[in-house]
Structure formats: C-alpha cells, structure tokens
Amino acid sequence: MPVWKTFTHNGIAFPDPYVPKGLSIRYMGQEVRLSPLAEEMAYQFAKKKDTPYVQDPVFRSNFMKYFVEQLPPPANKAKFEEIDLAQFYRFVDKERAEKEAMSKEEKKALAEARKEKREALRAKYGKAVLDGKEIDLANYLAEPPGLFMGRGQHPLRGSWKPRVTAQDVTLNLDESVKELTTEFGSFGEIVHDHESIWVARWIDKLTGKEKYVWPHESSDIQQSRNREKYEKAKRIGESLSELQKEIRRKLSSKKRAEREVASVCYLIDEVGMRVGDEKDEDEADTVGATTLRVEHIKRLDDRAIEFDFLGKDSVRWVKTLSAPDPTLVKNLRDFMTGKKPGDQLFEDIGSSQVNAFLSGIIDGISAKVFRTYHATKTVEDYLGSKNMKNAPDLDKLYFAKYANLAAAIYCNHKRTIPKTWEDSLKKKEQKLEEYRAKKREQMAAKMQMEIDLVKRTKEYNLNTSLKNYIDPRVYKEWCDKVGLDWSKLYSKSLQRKFSWVAPEDGDDEEEAPSVKKARP
DNA sequence: TTCGTGACTTAGAAAGCCGGAC
DNA sequence: GTCCGGCTTTCTAAGTCACGAA
Numbered sequence: 001m002p003v004w005k006t007f008t009h010n011g012i013a014f015p016d017p018y019v020p021k022g023l024s025i026r027y028m029g030q031e032v033r034l035s036p037l038a039e040e041m042a043y044q045f046a047k048k049k050d051t052p053y054v055q056d057p058v059f060r061s062n063f064m065k066y067f068v069e070q071l072p073p074p075a076n077k078a079k080f081e082e083i084d085l086a087q088f089y090r091f092v093d094k095e096r097a098e099k100e101a102m103s104k105e106e107k108k109a110l111a112e113a114r115k116e117k118r119e120a121l122r123a124k125y126g127k128a129v130l131d132g133k134e135i136d137l138a139n140y141l142a143e144p145p146g147l148f149m150g151r152g153q154h155p156l157r158g159s160w161k162p163r164v165t166a167q168d169v170t171l172n173l174d175e176s177v178k179e180l181t182t183e184f185g186s187f188g189e190i191v192h193d194h195e196s197i198w199v200a201r202w203i204d205k206l207t208g209k210e211k212y213v214w215p216h217e218s219s220d221i222q223q224s225r226n227r228e229k230y231e232k233a234k235r236i237g238e239s240l241s242e243l244q245k246e247i248r249r250k251l252s253s254k255k256r257a258e259r260e261v262a263s264v265c266y267l268i269d270e271v272g273m274r275v276g277d278e279k280d281e282d283e284a285d286t287v288g289a290t291t292l293r294v295e296h297i298k299r300l301d302d303r304a305i306e307f308d309f310l311g312k313d314s315v316r317w318v319k320t321l322s323a324p325d326p327t328l329v330k331n332l333r334d335f336m337t338g339k340k341p342g343d344q345l346f347e348d349i350g351s352s353q354v355n356a357f358l359s360g361i362i363d364g365i366s367a368k369v370f371r372t373y374h375a376t377k378t379v380e381d382y383l384g385s386k387n388m389k390n391a392p393d394l395d396k397l398y399f400a401k402y403a404n405l406a407a408a409i410y411c412n413h414k415r416t417i418p419k420t421w422e423d424s425l426k427k428k429e430q431k432l433e434e435y436r437a438k439k440r441e442q443m444a445a446k447m448q449m450e451i452d453l454v455k456r457t458k459e460y461n462l463n464t465s466l467k468n469y470i471d472p473r474v475y476k477e478w479c480d481k482v483g484l485d486w487s488k489l490y491s492k493s494l495q496r497k498f499s500w501v502a503p504e505d506g507d508d509e510e511e512a513p514s515v516k517k518a519r520p
Numbered sequence: 521t522t523c524g525t526g527a528c529t530t531a532g533a534a535a536g537c538c539g540g541a542c
Numbered sequence: 543g544t545c546c547g548g549c550t551t552t553c554t555a556a557g558t559c560a561c562g563a564a
Contacts, residue, residue: 104544111536139553143553149533149555151531154555197528198526198527210526210527212526214527214528225528274530275559277558286556288558312556313530313555313556315531351559352522355558355560366559366560368529368530368559371530413532424548461532463531463532467531468529468531491550
C-alpha cells in the first residue's frame with residue numbers, strides 16, 4: 001500500500017573530506033610516510049587515545065588490520081606494539097590545548113561559524129516535501145568514516161568503517177526526479193518506492209548492514225506511526241487476560257514447539273524480555289527470550305527463576321521471576337535436561353513462531369508490544385497510586401520522575417555510571433548540610449529530593465522509556481489532572497515528537513487563562 | 521517451512537549546549 | 543559575567559519483524 005504520492009528532497013549531505021596534516025608514524029626506528037587514508041585512520045585512533053577503547057587488545061588489533069593494509073612494506077607487517085603514534089598523540093593534545101586556550105570570543109566565533117555552516121546544510125539537505133508538506137529529515141548527514149564503535153564484545157570493534165560517497169547512496173523520492181547531482185557528486189541510484197518512507201539508503205561497507213535516512217520524528221508520518229504503536233499497546237491491555245489464559249493453556253501443549261513458544265511468551269509478558277532474534281557470528285553474543293541458553297538460568301525452582309545474561313547492547317540483564325507458573329518451571333526443566341551450559345534452551349522456535357502465535361490471537365500484535373504496554377501500565381499505575389493534586393509542583397515533578405524510573409527499571413534501561421557520580425553526590429550532600437545549618441528549610445527539602453532521585457536513578461536511564469515506551473497521553477492526562485506543566489517532563493524535541501498529544505503546548509505558550517489573571 | 525533481507529524501532533554513549541550558582 | 547555540571551541532542555549501533563523467494 002502506497003503511503004505517499006509526492007516526495008521530493010535534495011538528497012543527503014556528506015561530511016567534509018579529510019585534510020591531511022602531514023603526520024607520520026615510526027616503525028622500527030624509521031619514519032613511515034602515510035597516505036591520506038592511513039593518516040586519517042591513525043588520526044581517528046589517536047583521538048581515542050584517552051579512552052578505555054584503545055586499551056582493548058581486540059580494538060587495537062582490528063585497528064591494525066585495516067591500518068597496515070594502507071602502509072608500504074615493511075610496515076605493512078607491523079604489530080600495534082611496534083608502531084609509534086607519538087606524533088599523532090602530540091597533535092591531538094595540541095589541538096585540544098589550542099581549543100582550551102581560546103578566548104571566549106574565539107570560542108564563540110567558532111561555535112557560531114560551525115552553527116552557521118550546519119544551518120546552511122540543514123536548510124538545503126535537512127528538509128523534504130512529503131505530499132506537499134515540508135518535513136524535517138532526521139540524520140541527513142551521511143555517517144563519517146571512522147573506527148567502528150561496536151558495543152560490548154563486538155568482534156569488529158576498532159575496525160575501519162570506510163567513507164560513504166554519493167555513489168554509494170540510493171535515494172527514494174517521486175518520479176519527478178530521475179537523477180540527482182549535488183556538490184557531493186551524483187547519487188548512485190534513485191528509486192520511487194511509494195510504500196516506504198526512507199529518504200536515502202546505503203550499505204555499510206564494514207558490517208554489510210543497511211543504513212537509512214528517515215523523516216524526522218516530528219513529521220506527520222512518523223507521528224502517526226508512533227500513535228499507532230501506542231494504540232496497539234492499548235489493545236493488548238484490553239485482551240491481556242485472554243492472552244495470558246491462552247499462553248498458560250499452551251504451556252502444557254503436547255507439542256514441544258508450542259510449549260516452547262508459550263514459555264517464551266510467558267517470559268516476555270512476565271519479566272519484559274525481548275524476543276531475541278538469531279544473531280551472526282560476527283556480532284556481539286547477546287540474547288533474548290528465544291535465544292536463552294542453559295547457562296543464563298541461575299536458579300530454577302517452584303519459588304523463583306533467576307536470569308542473568310547480556311541483552312541488547314550487551315547490557316547485563318538480571319531479574320528474578322517469583323512464584324512462576326509450575327508448568328513453566330516443569331517446561332524449563334524439561335528443556336534443560338541433558339544439555340550443556342552453552343546449549344540453547346529453546347530448540348524449535350524463533351521470533352517468527354512467537355509472533356505468529358501472538359498475532360494469531362490478536363491481529364497485528366507482536367512480541368515487542370508487551371514491553372510498550374507494561375512500561376506504560378507501570379507509569380499509569382504509579383501515577384494513580386497517590387493523589388498529588390494538592391502537592392507542591394516540585395513534589396509532583398519528582399513523583400512523575402519516579403513513575404518514569406519504574407518504567408526504566410521494568411525495561412532494564414541501564415547506563416554506565418558517570419565518572420563524576422560520587423563526587424557530584426557528595427557536593428549535593430554538602431549543600432544539604434549547609435542549608436540545614438542555615439535553617440533554609442525549603443532549600444534543604446528540595447536538595448533532599450534531588451539527592452534521593454540521584455541515588456535511585458544511579459544506574460538507570462530514564463530517557464529511553466520516556467521516548468520510546470511510555471504513552472505520552474498518560475503523562476498528559478495526569479499533568480492536566482494534577483495541574484503540572486507537561487513541558488516540565490518532556491524536552492523540546494520530545495514535545496515535538498509527541499505534538500500529536502498536545503499540539504497547542506508545542507509552539508506557543510500564549511493565551512493560558514492564568515497569564516491573563518497574572519497581569520492586573 | 522525456512523531463510524535472508526529490507527524497513528523500521530529502540531538503545532546507550534558522546535558531544536554539545538545552556539542556565540543556575542558563584 | 544563566568545564557569546561548570548547536568549540536561550538535551552546527536553549519533554549510529556543494535557534490536558524487531560514482515561515479507562518474499564526457495
């Protein structure tokens with residue numbers, strides 16, 4: 001089904017070419033002249049010199065694999081330990097020092113110039129016209145070349161990701177454009193796929209994966225899809241008990257595959273696991289429900305099941321399922337018997353069987369909808385658990401944030417704890433003492449709330465659930481009910497993304513009755 | 521029925537920027 | 543006014559899932 005009639009844009013933009021700086025490395029005491037590409041690689045590596053990445057032997061050896069290919073003999077046989085990148089390190093340090101040493105005015109002027117350039121690029125390439133309406137594009141600048149920064153133990157981490165050229169890129173737009181040449185060259189291919197909304201596409205030369213440029217999340221098309229996602233989650237809620245009944249019934253099916261599917265669905269529904277597609281050898285070893293291995297189950301009895309594994313983005317996933325259905329326990333025991341720790345728990349199924357089962361019960365439902373539904377429900381229940389109507393605004397705000405935290409915990413949205421976390425907490429505690437000493441009770445109370453939040457959100461990231469999982473209408477309704485400004489919870493760009501919920505809140509803050517009253 | 525692929529959504533880290541404390 | 547910490551935005555990796563071909 002076509003989703004648009006007319007669609008035009010100017011293609012995408014490309015990062016500036018690398019400007020050689022005339023740097024060289026040393027190998028066996030000899031200076032080695034570098035090609036521009038080799039220099040670019042070494043420069044990118046040097047820019048990472050103060051991060052933990054460069055300490056990683058795999059990162060280093062992957063870097064070397066691509067780097068030595070660009071070196072003349074005998075340096076093309078070099079090992080990481082044998083090359084001397086000192087000149088690059090010095091150069092990077094110097095660059096940083098110079099930036100540091102710049103005066104305010106210089107910094108400002110530089111930022112200004114950068115912004116101006118970016119805006120000019122955005123004006124030309126950051127927009128499209130979709131069915132007669134101008135929309136913003138999301139990532140309209142092609143990815144620059146660089147070192148591949150895969151997460152966790154990704155086997156390709158540190159490898160060179162080559163530059164993308166216009167020739168590599170396919171554009172999707174309407175039939176009024178048959179070919180396109182810009183300051184960046186001519187685009188490799190033009191297609192007119194009315195059923196897709198991608199703007200541009202290329203194959204990442206390193207990973208072989210497709211990369212896409214999309215309409216911005218503020219565009220009507222993205223917003224309507226976003227809304228549909230939450231509508232779908234609502235539907236799951238309406239038939240959840242029915243769905244759960246069916247899952248439990250199938251737990252004791254005679255067919256093993258059906259018992260596997262039901263067991264997986266149980267886990268997805270009860271503990272919020274992702275479904276877990278099959279992964280390739282050249283990707284990080286992470287799992288979801290269908291790809292769980294025996295070794296990921298740390299405890300299994302009538303009282304509890306404990307899980308411990310690496311999920312998406314190699315984030316550690318540790319949860320306990322208390323009072324599990326006895327049939328599930330029986331199934332898992334059965335699936336585990338006679339297997340080694342590294343063996344897959346579920347043999348006969350994958351995400352497609354799971355989704356076929358689910359969409360057979362409710363049309364259009366798939367595994368990931370459970371996470372959306374439960375995260376939203378978590379927030380809804382939390383917000384409903386206490387009457388905040390007469391509380392101070394600040395209390396309302398913190399209460400809302402804790403609801404958000406509950407969803408983040410449910411989704412397992414972790415973050416690495418910032419280096420400065422301990423210090424910044426200490427500073428806050430100091431301030432709290434000061435306020436107390438000076439009897440500034442209000443400030444003290446405020447600081448106490450801030451400290452509590454900082455502590456409880458230590459290892460969690462609230463943004464991901466707010467952006468992707470929590471139906472914004474839930475917060476909107478609650479805010480309206482208790483009298484809190486919705487924009488206290490949503491950043492500018494999230495307000496734009498969710499303008500389908502509160503169109504009037506987005507752009508203008510006029511004509512609120514309270515404003516008129518406030519002006520005697 | 522399986523498998524690969526393409527389109528689309530979700531994810532945490534890093535960069536960038538901004539506003540409040542001094 | 544300045545500085546700096548934290549919040550927001552950007553970036554792109556890493557998932558999900560439907561579909562078509564074999």
